[in-house]
Amino acid sequence: MNTEKPELLLRELITCSIVLEKMISDLYFELYEKTRDPDIKLLFRVIGLESKRHSEILEETAVTYGLKQERVDCRKHLGELFVVVESVLNQLREKSELTLKDLETILGKNCILENFVGEETYHRILLPLLVDMVPDASESLVRIMNKIVRDEEFHEEALKYIISRIRTSQ
């Protein structure tokens, strides 16, 4: 493994990905707690658990490769993505229960799929680029990042399924 100091940008990107995955897991746990439909709830729980795991996996990876950076302004780095996730999270925390209409707004218009690059797309694109930026990236690192990318594909499919279910049941 290369012990030279990696570029600052690489450290900032991976540090903000850890932060983003944690926010995303909090967001899905809020959705899980406040949704009634048991089938949709289960998917929110699974996406929340996987996002939490992503945050932990990226943290382990960052520590192993010496890529953790202190005091990064992730709001500045992630821009609109950070702002939207934070605002949705705040809206969710104020609600005690979510109707299907609320869910459609949150998933469809505000947040994840339409007119906006969500966390899933962001990480699907970013993580392979991060691997290319790591000096002497190991085969294990490539496999770990590919695993997260596959999970993100699953999250996108699950969200599309949830939205279509909500729209057909209204």
Ligand SMILES: [Fe+2]
């Ligand atoms: Fe993720």
Ligand SMILES: [Fe+2]
């Ligand atoms: Fe995700």
